[in-house]
Each structure stands twice: as C-alpha cells, then as structure tokens.
Amino acid sequence: MRKTWIYLLSVAIIGIVCASVLLPGIKMISHFSEGFTAGYNAGVKGEPKATPTELEVPINMTFTPTGQTYFQPNDSIVFANGEKLPILIDSVAVLAPQKNVPSFWQWLIIIAYPIEIILLIPLIWTFIKFIINISRQDIFIRKNAKLLRKFSYILLIITIFEILTGIGHESIFHALSLSMQGYSIDANWSFPWSDLLLSAIGLLMAEIWMLGIKIREDQELTI
Amino acid sequence: MPIIVNLDVMMARRKISLGDLADKMGITPSNLSILKTGKAKAIRFSTLESICQILECQPADILEYKPDE
Numbered sequence: 001m002r003k004t005w006i007y008l009l010s011v012a013i014i015g016i017v018c019a020s021v022l023l024p025g026i027k028m029i030s031h032f033s034e035g036f037t038a039g040y041n042a043g044v045k046g047e048p049k050a051t052p053t054e055l056e057v058p059i060n061m062t063f064t065p066t067g068q069t070y071f072q073p074n075d076s077i078v079f080a081n082g083e084k085l086p087i088l089i090d091s092v093a094v095l096a097p098q099k100n101v102p103s104f105w106q107w108l109i110i111i112a113y114p115i116e117i118i119l120l121i122p123l124i125w126t127f128i129k130f131i132i133n134i135s136r137q138d139i140f141i142r143k144n145a146k147l148l149r150k151f152s153y154i155l156l157i158i159t160i161f162e163i164l165t166g167i168g169h170e171s172i173f174h175a176l177s178l179s180m181q182g183y184s185i186d187a188n189w190s191f192p193w194s195d196l197l198l199s200a201i202g203l204l205m206a207e208i209w210m211l212g213i214k215i216r217e218d219q220e221l222t223i
Numbered sequence: 224m225p226i227i228v229n230l231d232v233m234m235a236r237r238k239i240s241l242g243d244l245a246d247k248m249g250i251t252p253s254n255l256s257i258l259k260t261g262k263a264k265a266i267r268f269s270t271l272e273s274i275c276q277i278l279e280c281q282p283a284d285i286l287e288y289k290p291d292e
Binding site for chain 1: 240254255257258260262263264265266270
C-alpha cells in the first residue's frame with residue numbers, strides 16, 4: 001500500500017514538474033515566434049516596425065497608495081449594467097529610455113537572467129532523476145543523496161543569481177528616481193527567502209540521507 | 224581496522240567448514256564469510272556466543288586487537 005502511494009506521488013510530482021515547465025515554455029515559444037515573425041516582416045518585407053526605434057528598458061515596480069487613491073480610467077473594469085469600478089493599481093512596468101538606465105546593472109541582469117534559465121535545466125533534470133529513483137523503490141542509496149545535494153547546490157546558485165538580478169533591479173529603480181503623486185513606489189522585487197530556505201533544507205536533507213545510508217550499511221555489515 | 228578476526232584459524236583447528244558452521248549457527252554462509260574475511264563492521268553478542276559455543280573457545284580466540292602502524 002505504502003509502495004503504491006510512493007509510486008503514485010512520484011508520478012504526480014513528475015507530472016506537475018513537467019506541466020510547470022512545458023506550459024510556460026510553450027507560451028514563451030509562441031511569444032518568441034510572434035516577435036520573430038514581426039521582426040522578420042519588418043526587416044525583410046519592409047513593413048512598419050511594431051516596436052519603437054529607441055531602446056527601452058522595462059522597470060517593474062509596486063505601488064502602495066498613501067491614501068484612498070483609485071484610478072477610474074475610461075477603459076476601467078465594468079459591471080454587467082455598465083457601471084464602472086474604480087481600480088487600485090499595485091504593480092506596473094514602465095519603459096524607461098535605455099540612456100537613463102545604468103549600464104552596469106543592466107548588463108548584470110542581461111547576463112544573470114539567462115544563466116538562471118539555463119541552470120533550471122540541470123535543476124529539473126536532477127529532481128526528475130531523484131523522483132524516478134524513488135518511484136522505483138531505490139530510496140536509501142548513495143546516488144539519491146548525491147542527487148539531492150546537487151539539486152540543492154544548483155538551487156543555491158540560482159538563488160544567488162536571483163539576488164544579483166534583484167539588486168540590479170533595485171539599483172536601476174533608485175537610479176531613475178521615479179515618483180508618483182498619491183503613491184509610494186518600490187522596485188517590484190522581493191528577496192528569494194523561499195528558494196534560499198529550500199536549498200538549505202535540501203542540503204540538510206542530503207546530509208541526513210547520507211547519514212541514514214551509512215547507518216543502514218553498518219547495520220547490513222553487522223553479523 | 225585494528226580488530227583482527229581469527230575465525231578461520233579457529234575453524235581450521237576445530238576442522239569445521241564454513242557451510243557447517245553457518246548451518247549450526249543458523250546464519251547464511253555469505254554472512255559468515257563477511258565475518259571471516261574481516262569485512263564486517265560489527266558483531267552481535269548473540270553471534271559471538273554462538274561461535275564460542277560451537278567452536279568451544281573464548282571470544283579472545285576469535286577477536287584480536289592489533290594497533291595500526
């Protein structure tokens with residue numbers, strides 16, 4: 001019964017991981033394809049460009065109203081009877097001209113973000129291999145402890161890059177000195193506590209796993 | 224490990240094979256072989272008692288301490 005439950009849970013986890021990677025991946029490929037087609041049409045066929053000529057950098061930020069401040073634009077959310085509802089904005093992205101954005105932080109984000117994406121591949125692969133071993137009932141083996149350790153280290157590296165990009169976003173936000181009447185504005189970034197905690201717990205679990213394996217090996221060699 | 228298992232010496236003295244001893248002790252020959260070849264990490268008192276009873280010897284005849292050089 002317990003073995004069946006472990007197997008079912010393992011299959012469910014692999015399914016969730018695959019879905020969480022594939023669905024956003026398909027969406028991203030679709031957006032890339034649309035952008036590529038637009039760019040191709042603009043470049044080869046001479047159609048008007050969909051993007052502005054001047055390069056712009058999207059800056060994400062969160063809004064906190066200092067009082068009861070609401071927007072009620074013409075295209076606001078409406079009830080079925082046509083009554084407009086005031087909307088409260090809590091996060092936006094503005095396009096800042098590239099010349100105003102400090103290039104060091106901009107380059108840091110440009111370099112760090114793809115590294116994070118690339119590192120996701122070994123991270124997910126390591127996790128899937130670990131879960132496959134569990135589903136095969138190969139649980140307390142050295143390979144699993146090593147996989148868990150590898151997973152945690154990769155996650156830790158990704159977290160470090162997340163922190164670096166976050167510092168980059170924060171620095172760019174402060175360098176631009178943005179403001180808006182009636183709102184206090186902050187960079188839309190929060191410290192990745194959960195990733196950091198997960199990698200630390202993973203490392204701890206790997207060490208406990210290895211200790212358990214050593215105890216089992218000692219037990220097996222006790223005559 | 225500085226603990227030497229002299230089970231093979233005692234078995235030769237008592238002229239008993241590994242299979243016979245394992246059979247009398249009620250353990251598998253492979254487990255007894257692990258003990259005989261010094262690959263075991265620990266030995267239970269019950270196993271030691273059984274060996275001493277069958278081979279009519281003392282624990283010191285089976286186990287010996289030799290410091291690492």
